[in-house]
Amino acid sequence: MAKKVARAPLDYLNMxxxxxWLAGVFIFLYTPLMILILFSFNDSKxxxxxxxxxxxxxxxxxxxxxxxxxxxxxxLIAGVCTVISVVLGALMAFxxxxxxxxxxxxxxxxxSLPIVVPEICFGVAVLMFFAKVGFPNDLPYPFNLTQIILxxxxxxxxxxxxxxxxRLEGFNPELEAAALDLGASPFQAFRDVIIPHMKPGLIAxxxxxxxxxxxxxxxxxxxxxxxxxxxxxxxxxxxxxxVTPEVNAASTIIILITVVATVLALRAQAAxxxxx
Amino acid sequence: MSDRDxxxxxxxxxxxxxxxxxxxxxxxEIPRGEFFxxxxxxxxxxxxxxxxxxxxxxxxxxxxxxxxxxxxxxPPNKRPVNMVFQSYAVFPHMTVFENVAYGLKFDNVAKxxxxxxxxxALADVKLDHLAERKPDQMSGGQRQRxxxxxxxxxxxxxxxxxxxxxxxxxxxxxxxxxxxAELQDKVGITFVMxxxxxxxxxxxxxxxxxxxxxxxxxxxxxxxxxxxxxxxxVADFIGSVxxxxxxxxxDEPDHAIVQSEELGGRIFFDHGVSGAGxxxxxxxxxxxxxxxxxxxxxxxxxxxxxxPSGCNVTAGTVRQISYLGSESIxxxxxxNGRRMQVSRPNLSRWDQEDFTWDDxxxxxxxxxxxxxxxx
Numbered sequence: 219m220a221k222k223v224a225r226a227p228l229d230y231l232n233m234x235x236x237x238x239w240l241a242g243v244f245i246f247l248y249t250p251l252m253i254l255i256l257f258s259f260n261d262s263k264x265x266x267x268x269x270x271x272x273x274x275x276x277x278x279x280x281x282x283x284x285x286x287x288x289x290x291x292x293x294l295i296a297g298v299c300t301v302i303s304v305v306l307g308a309l310m311a312f313x314x315x316x317x318x319x320x321x322x323x324x325x326x327x328x329x330s331l332p333i334v335v336p337e338i339c340f341g342v343a344v345l346m347f348f349a350k351v352g353f354p355n356d357l358p359y360p361f362n363l364t365q366i367i368l369x370x371x372x373x374x375x376x377x378x379x380x381x382x383x384x385r386l387e388g389f390n391p392e393l394e395a396a397a398l399d400l401g402a403s404p405f406q407a408f409r410d411v412i413i414p415h416m417k418p419g420l421i422a423x424x425x426x427x428x429x430x431x432x433x434x435x436x437x438x439x440x441x442x443x444x445x446x447x448x449x450x451x452x453x454x455x456x457x458x459x460x461v462t463p464e465v466n467a468a469s470t471i472i473i474l475i476t477v478v479a480t481v482l483a484l485r486a487q488a489a490x491x492x493x494x
Numbered sequence: 495m496s497d498r499d500x501x502x503x504x505x506x507x508x509x510x511x512x513x514x515x516x517x518x519x520x521x522x523e524i525p526r527g528e529f530f531x532x533x534x535x536x537x538x539x540x541x542x543x544x545x546x547x548x549x550x551x552x553x554x555x556x557x558x559x560x561x562x563x564x565x566x567x568x569p570p571n572k573r574p575v576n577m578v579f580q581s582y583a584v585f586p587h588m589t590v591f592e593n594v595a596y597g598l599k600f601d602n603v604a605k606x607x608x609x610x611x612x613x614x615a616l617a618d619v620k621l622d623h624l625a626e627r628k629p630d631q632m633s634g635g636q637r638q639r640x641x642x643x644x645x646x647x648x649x650x651x652x653x654x655x656x657x658x659x660x661x662x663x664x665x666x667x668x669x670x671x672x673x674x675a676e677l678q679d680k681v682g683i684t685f686v687m688x689x690x691x692x693x694x695x696x697x698x699x700x701x702x703x704x705x706x707x708x709x710x711x712x713x714x715x716x717x718x719x720x721x722x723x724x725x726x727x728v729a730d731f732i733g734s735v736x737x738x739x740x741x742x743x744x745d746e747p748d749h750a751i752v753q754s755e756e757l758g759g760r761i762f763f764d765h766g767v768s769g770a771g772x773x774x775x776x777x778x779x780x781x782x783x784x785x786x787x788x789x790x791x792x793x794x795x796x797x798x799x800x801x802p803s804g805c806n807v808t809a810g811t812v813r814q815i816s817y818l819g820s821e822s823i824x825x826x827x828x829x830n831g832r833r834m835q836v837s838r839p840n841l842s843r844w845d846q847e848d849f850t851w852d853d854x855x856x857x858x859x860x861x862x863x864x865x866x867x868x869x
Contacts, residue, residue, distance in 0.1 A: 398571045402600060
């Protein structure tokens with residue numbers, strides 16, 4: 219007699235249909251990426267048939283000066299944007315957490331506006347803004363990246379603020395009181411107790427800001443002046459002619475950077491939940 | 495009480511939040527070296543008062559003096575008091591040692607002396623072997639010891655404790671009662687503890703202040719609170735009490751009698767009371783001060799030992815029995831329907847069946863047992 223294994227109500231993974239569905243979802247999600255990565259090692263100019271393994275596209279991508287410059291610009295922009303976003307986002311989160319002030323509710327809801335507004339609208343708005351204020355277009359490198367950095371900060375720092383704000387919700391106010399009670403000034407209490415508590419949120423938010431800035435295309439496209447180019451914009455311009463394995467190779471590198479950043483962010487958040 | 499012996503003086507202090515008065519004109523003096531408890535139900539203002547001592551809240555009116563210094567303009571980080579928080583508030587990102595050393599940074603203690611002082615404080619709370627632990631590897635009881643050491647290492651003039659035992663389990667709570675009292679004895683620092691648990695306050699404190707709805711009800715030693723409560727609230731809040739409304743009928747220097755409709759009889763006091771005749775008053779009788787006697791159908795009531803006949807004896811029926819091991823509590827229905835509580839120690843292992851459900855009983859008490867309450 220075939221044994222029928224009893225199944226708990228929430229034991230979905232023991233259902234064959236559910237397993238197949240799950241596999242389907244993963245295939246749908248990751249096949250395009252896998253193909254992109256696979257063909258970055260393909261010894262053929264056409265992205266269709268597998269001809270053999272090679273690193274030459276990576277070498278070629280690396281030798282492409284423009285592409286290299288674009289990647290460096292992107293990393294520089296993302297780095298500066300991260301630092302500014304973390305500071306602004308943390309301060310904003312702290313202000314909303316700590317203080318009561320008029321219009322706090324609408325302001326707090328407005329905090330997520332840059333997240334929900336379609337990027338294309340945001341891009342146009344940024345373009346119009348810089349034109350209206352007459353932002354100098356001819357600054358020497360690397361200051362000609364300022365516009366892109368400013369644009370990136372505007373949409374990246376609310377992410378930091380939201381992550382840090384959520385983290386602060388779990389803060390035990392008695393910890394701050396204890397620091398004051400032991401002789402710390404309000405600033406020392408902030409530095410010694412509140413910032414360490416925020417830290418996982420700062421790291422997670424910072425990495426979020428970094429990856430958002432690194433792969434942003436639409437807003438960057440509108441904000442970039444003549445002569446400034448970032449990695450996604452450069453890749454787009456290369457793809458306009460044809461998708462070469464060189465683009466695959468470059469994209470693979472970006473995927474790698476993003477994955478590493480995400481893993482770090484998740485780790486930071488895991489530390490958060492473990493503590494509380 | 496002279497000023498020199500008073501460490502904390504609270505003068506007419508009130509705290510209002512909008513229309514709510516959390517603390518209402520409280521005046522209080524705490525002598526140096528005392529273990530003092532602020533006792534009351536939740537929301538009575540005891541924690542607000544403690545937070546005003548620590549400096550986290552400022553009084554709306556009145557003044558607080560600590561060691562003779564007006565605290566009106568002094569922020570919490572400059573006050574000579576330290577606090578053990580209800581959540582312990584041990585810094586999670588620091589080791590035990592770092593937690594205890596944290597407060598010394600602000601006291602200009604030389605780095606060389608810090609180590610010794612921290613370790614001494616940890617030894618005081620028996621945690622010196624766990625100095626390098628992180629708080630998340632410790633039990634609640636151990637974290638509380640860290641919080642204690644962290645506060646005591648600063649050698650404060652007053653140690654404030656906010657519900658120190660509420661988060662511990664029953665056995666540990668009892669052990670900590672003794673340990674806290676011993677620690678206080680050893681360090682000689684004034685302890686001010688907030689608690690809603692009357693057992694805790696009575697067991698540990700030298701004196702207690704009972705608060706209700708922002709007002710100070712009575713300040714006295716534990717035994718005086720229990721045996722000589724100032725009003726109905728204190729009588730009812732500290733321990734259990736049977737309260738009867740009545741009017742003062744006889745008021746002589748050496749005895750008094752209260753007529754109570756609620757009890758359905760007269761209550762005799764073998765001492766004089768201060769009160770006005772004819773006025774509405776209350777009489778409280780503690781459950782353990784009442785004697786239970788078997789009652790036969792149609793038999794005459796037992797004569798009271800020291801009171802005129804018809805006083806301090808009443809008839810009833812056993813309705814409920816709570817067996818608590820060391821004692822049993824009997825709920826007795828009086829003839830007029832009022833319920834009364836009587837407790838009896840279980841002195842022998844065998845006579846627990848002495849009284850059982852539906853037994854007809856007499857309740858009798860001495861003339862020195864009831865207490866007269868005017869409000």
